Amino acid sequence: MADQTSKADQAAIPWVERYRPKELKDVSHQGEIVATLKNAVETNRLPHLLFYGPPGTGKTSVALALCRELYSPDQLKRRVLELNASDERGISVVRDKIKHFASLAIGNASSKSKSFFTKEKDADAMDIDEGETKKYPNPPYKIIILDEADAVTRDAQAALRRVIEAYSKVTRFILICNYVTRIIEPLASRCAKFRFQPLPVDSMKERICYIAEHEDCKFDEGKKDEVIDEILNLSEGDMRRAVTTLQSAHSLCCGPNEVIKKDAIAEMAGLPPPDLIDRLIETLQTATFDKMKDFVMENVVLEGYSAEFVLSALMAKIIVMDDVSEEAKAKIAIQAAKSDKNLVDGSDETLQLLTVCSLALGCMKKRKQ
Template sequence: MTVGEVSKNLPWVEKYRPSKLEELISHDDIIKTINQFMKENQLPHLLFYGPPGTGKTSTILACARQMYTPQQFNSMVLELNASDDRGIGIVRGQILSFASTRTIFKAGPKLIILDEADAMTNDAQNALRRMGGTQGAEVMAGQCIGLRPPVPLQLCDVAGNALQTNMLANYLYDSDIILFVYDLTNLESFDKLAIWIQRVKEIFEIETTKPLMALFGNKSDLEHQRAVRLSCVQKFASEHLLETFKGSARTGEMKYTENVRFCIICNYLGKIIPALQSRCTRFRFAPLQQSQIVPRLKEVAAAENVKLSEDGVKALLALSGGDMRKVLNTLQSTWLAYRDVTEDNVYTCVGHPLRSDITKIFNWLLTENDFAVCFQNIQDLKLAKGLALGDILTEVHTIIQRVKLPAEVLVSLLIKMSDAEARLASGCSERIELAALIAAFQIARDQVQIGDTETS
């Protein structure tokens, strides 16, 4: 197969993926900031999050192509899809091996791109945070050289997940001092201290010699981002008879920082552990505006000689939800299937209800007085067009909010529709839920008629 044939057979979403930052169609503020980082050679660890198809992967790949020459790219960039390689083994193996080796010629730090990182297990994320550190606890030995003579010192850094294991008592055995470390910028880390202190007190309850205990607030260099109030710290320390200290580990947060930068990409920020979030500069990628999508859509259509109608464009935009990848994939699928991208062809290609079909269903729900006739009409249309009741509910929900109904009637109807959708998601029968939907509309119509009668 020749290079031209490979390019021809590529999915359009890959064929027309931006290769330079200036080719990206949105998020100018994010691109400007990252450009400045690269210009000053101060690129931090990055965390991109937001809905799919908003340019997260394209942005970092364009950055990588700007940072490295084509000859350097394969040796300097490691791209992994964490939804496939999401276990702790990939962190300890492939990522650690790539991060710990240096290139012969200096070309700046390497770049590791972890796509779909919200699919990574918590153990893998903790291993990534430590980049090769011992799971459960990391033991380090040294000396307090500030004292004369120097005093031998052994530190045992217990990972946060050790609280749930039976090994914690072994880690803390014969300790002289226990420091409870929290993040000044993360209230959640402070709120968990009470559980830790209670657990440590239980461990040393039968011991005659108790260790000294103190609080340590990390990231004092980010005092302007403080989330834990000083008064709360003082009150907590007083209640538990603890000394309080603060400081910053900024210069030693991640191993291999001189040699590598991480770009973590995810859809759901909440699935990334706080320890990783705090080590990265975060950027949120919002859904694309229609005004941003249309020019690129028409550019691709022109390049591929696609016959694209105006109602076809509107259908693609309606289905996309701001997802550029979905727009291009649907465009290519419709063109290959029908050779004509119209509204009906787009909806038929993806199995989405046609607007004319939804209008029929909505009219039956609003005007048909005979329950059995309404049920049979909708059921016949569902079977003939292969429609799912869940899709019908979604489209009816969009239309009903444009209908002028009394507020209490609309609220009641929306609640019943949401209940029907929830029951469908849990596996209930579509026939039963269709009957419930028709009944909900009948009750709403009766409420409107009663209200009109009382008004007159």
């Protein structure tokens, strides 16, 4: 009965969490970062850290794996505080929760998990089988993981500077963000910065195939590589998005004989079909603003297609068109880049689509006349 309960609990865990690397050695591709952190653990010289890079490249996984390398399981919950700055980003959180945890004194590690930094070794400890107990450093400091730190307000970041300095003897900070330019320079200069690169296709494909095999995902004969390549193409180096897409596709194919198909991946990701982009370009070349607006609202917005993917597909077609001037292409590309940035910042998708399409309408109709 207990086994059945544990299996049910395991099945309920999202694949992203189930297959998250538990140790630093399990992290793929970020070899230099892992080697540097391992050396810092072995020499007990861990500085404050700033991890930045695109989403889904392993920043949070490396931070959690580093904590598991440092602390024994009985010390982990007491020594590590993980906060998501997108939820708790005000100055009051820094002054209350973070400052309170950072200022707490460190107790002695338990006898079962004695630090390997100590030179003295008990005779009894020497007789313990190495396979039964793993030696943990259990260093004399706590760790605060501040995820999505680029969402923290500038006032809160300024307040955090003093907290980092005042309690550096008993607390280390790990700041995680996507955009390092949104971290104020005085705060970034107090940390060792590590840039996480997008994962290469080969590394991601190996991991996705491993997950698909363990989760018994079914594909048409000879179509497995084609489907997985489509998932990797859509994920753009984001491992979290790739694993989530695979799980979603597997969940939709719930029948005993159903298989995961390439078309289902594109539809589930909200990719606009090629004929929709062709009709949109034709509208931009021939129609008025009102007709263009009606087309965008009826065929793009109401159908639920992602503005990010529509703009990307639209630019891919416009760039290679011979009947559009280079100047017009440059203007449209600049506006598409601005709209993409605005979408990341949370702007309305409909307004950004109409902004790009209205500019393209003027440029392309002007050329056609």
